[in-house]
Each structure stands twice: as structure tokens, then as C-alpha cells.
Amino acid sequence: MVDCHTHVFPPKIAPKLAAAIGHEFGTHPAGDGSAEDLLKHLDRAGLSHALCFTAALRPDQLIPANSWMLSLRRAHSRLIPLGTVHPDHPSWETELDRLERNGIRGLKIHPDLCGIALDSPRWNPVWEAAQGRFLLMIHMGPIRENGATLSRPRDLAVILKRFPGLAVIAAHLGGLYLWEETLAHLAGLDLYMDTSCCPGVVPEPAFAAILKRHDPERILFGSDYPLFAPDKQQAALGRLLAKIGMPSEKVFRNGASLARRLQTGGFPDLAPPPGH
Numbered sequence: 066m067v068d069c070h071t072h073v074f075p076p077k078i079a080p081k082l083a084a085a086i087g088h089e090f091g092t093h094p095a096g097d098g099s100a101e102d103l104l105k106h107l108d109r110a111g112l113s114h115a116l117c118f119t120a121a122l123r124p125d126q127l128i129p130a131n132s133w134m135l136s137l138r139r140a141h142s143r144l145i146p147l148g149t150v151h152p153d154h155p156s157w158e159t160e161l162d163r164l165e166r167n168g169i170r171g172l173k174i175h176p177d178l179c180g181i182a183l184d185s186p187r188w189n190p191v192w193e194a195a196q197g198r199f200l201l202m203i204h205m206g207p208i209r210e211n212g213a214t215l216s217r218p219r220d221l222a223v224i225l226k227r228f229p230g231l232a233v234i235a236a237h238l239g240g241l242y243l244w245e246e247t248l249a250h251l252a253g254l255d256l257y258m259d260t261s262c263c264p265g266v267v268p269e270p271a272f273a274a275i276l277k278r279h280d281p282e283r284i285l286f287g288s289d290y291p292l293f294a295p296d297k298q299q300a301a302l303g304r305l306l307a308k309i310g311m312p313s314e315k316v317f318r319n320g321a322s323l324a325r326r327l328q329t330g331g332f333p334d335l336a337p338p339p340g341h
Contacts, residue, residue: 067320068107068115068295070202070236070261070287073144074098075133083291096291100141103290107143110296114324116287118147118173118202122180124154131160135167145327147171147202151179152187161194170327171200176215178204184220196230200327202259203233207241218243222250232256234285238263244271252278257323260316261287264301273309281315285323 074082079098087094096102100117107115119134121127127149134146148164150157150172164172172195176183183203195201205216218240225231234257239247241262251258252275263272276284286302288295303313 066112066286066317067324068110068112068288068290069234069285069320069323070259071103071115071117071290071295072098072119073100073103073117073137073146074119086292090292092292094291095294095297098291100137100144104141104143106288106290106295109294110288110299112295113321114143114145115290115295116145116147116171116202116320116324116327119149120173120175120178120204121149121151121154122175122178124151127151127154127157127160131164131169134169135164138167138169145171145324147173147200149173149175150191152181152191157191158194161198165198168330170198170330171202173202173204175204180215182215182220183217184223188224192224192228192231196228200232200234200323203235205235205237205240206243207237208243214240214243216240218246219250221256222254225254225256234259236287237261238267238272238275241266244268244275248275248278254279257283257285257319259285259287260298260302261289262292264298264305267305269305269308272305276309276311281311282319284316285320286317 076099083094083096083098096106103115119130121130131148134148137144137146146169148169181187203221205218206214208214221235235251236259238260239251239258244267288298306313306316
């Protein structure tokens with residue numbers, strides 16, 4: 066089994082960033098954000114691999130962030146790193162070439178941290194370039210105190226219609242605390258959603274309604290390490306699935322084929338599962 070949503074940081078800044086993430090969510094992080102600590106957590110949870118990410122908050126962070134991900138790919142065969150992109154970097158297209166040439170076939174997009182709304186035209190060249198090349202892990206939600214967010218399910222639905230060749234994982238079940246909007250705009254579309262941050266948060270009726278409309282084979286387990294421990298998130302998701310009458314293997318097994326395809330370059334068509 067595979068954890069499809071983790072973050073790993075360079076050793077010198079990992080503890081500081083992990084603590085900052087915990088502070089933002091009002092909790093103590095479960096890990097220190099290092100590759101070595103994540104591997105220990107994977108062992109504890111009985112997980113074989115993890116997709117891991119970083120993000121470029123500013124254009125000048127793009128190349129160092131991707132270089133870090135490339136170093137992870139070389140050093141740890143159980144970690145499957147995704148690169149990132151910032152649309153304001155003058156050489157972002159060259160960076161996509163570098164990632165692809167070195168075997169990284171996924172990108173993490175974080176509109177909130179970049180400060181660029183998901184529906185901004187500034188992303189359009191990125192969507193165009195990613196079609197047929199990269200799997201996109203897109204941060205979705207959450208609603209902030211003033212009711213605003215830069216990454217809404219309805220905006221992603223519009224993007225998928227305009228760029229039908231995109232292969233996407235919508236993080237946090239399509240939008241943290243935006244369950245009704247996920248149900249209305251994303252459930253049933255040709256994309257993956259992960260469960261990161263959702264066990265213990267998403268109401269059972271909302272989760273059941275989304276899984277009734279969205280193919281369970283397109284739901285991926287993700288822990289959001291270092292914020293949460295993979296084993297505890299596994300257990301919480303298993304309890305949630307049991308409460309709504311969904312066999313846990315319908316979700317927990319889905320990350321394995323995705324991970325193999327990222328490792329072997331078998332992307333980005335993301336064809337629907339057999340029979341769909």
C-alpha cells in the first residue's frame with residue numbers, strides 16, 4: 066500500500082517547516098518532515114511507498130525545490146517525489162523538461178501558498194504544458210476565516226473541462242471543508258481525490274454521498290505527513306469507511322498502481338479503471 070500525500074523537506078529546514086505546518090493547523094506535527102522519519106512512519110503503517118511533494122511559494126524557489134525532489138528520487142527508492150512549478154518563473158517550461166528527463170512525472174500545485182488563484186489565467190500555460198506529460202497533485206481548499214479560498218472545486222471542474230488532457234489528483238477530497246461543492250462539481254469526473262486531512266473531519270453523510278457518485282477506485286489514501294502519522298490516518302480512514310459500509314480495500318489498494326505508473330513513466334493518460 067502507498068501513502069499518496071506526504072511532504073518531505075531538506076534536513077536543515079525540515080523540523081522548522083514541520084513545526085510551522087503544525088502551528089497553522091493548531092496541532093503538534095506527527096513527524097519532523099525528514100525523509101528518514103517518513104520511512105520509519107511508512108514501516109510502522111505497513112506501507113511500501115509514498116508520494117512526496119514540495120512547493121515553490123515564490124519563483125526563486127522553483128529550481129531549488131525541484132533539485133531537492135530529484136535528489137530524493139536518487140536517494141530513496143521508496144519515495145516517489147513530485148516536482149513543482151511556479152508560473153511566474155521565466156524558465157518554468159525548462160524545469161518541466163528537466164523533471165521529465167530525470168524521471169519525475171508529477172507536479173504539486175499549491176495555489177494558496179503561491180498566492181495565485183486556481184482559476185487565474187496565469188496557470189493556463191501550465192495546464193496546457195502538463196497535458197499528456199504530468200500527473201498534477203492540486204491542493205484544494207480549505208475555507209479560511211473570511212470564507213475565501215484560492216482553490217475551489219468548482220474552479221477545478223472548469224479547468225478540467227477546458228483542458229481535458231489533464232491528469233489530476235484533487236487533494237483533501239476535492240476541497241477541505243468544501244464537501245458540498247466537491248459533490249456538486251467534482252464527484253463523478255475523470256480525476257483522483259485523496260483523503261489527506263479528511264478522516265475525523267469529513268461528515269459521514271458527505272463522505273458517503275461523494276463515494277456514491279465518485280468511483281471508489283479513484284479515491285486515494287493520503288496521510289499529509291508530517292502533519293499526521295500514516296498509521297493513525299489509516300486507522301481513522303478505515304473506521305470511516307466501515308461506518309459508511311465501504312470495504313477498506315476499495316480505497317487502500319488504489320495507490321499502488323498509481324505509484325508504479327509514476328515510477329515507470331506510464332503516464333499521463335490516467336485511463337479509467339477496467340470496466341469504467
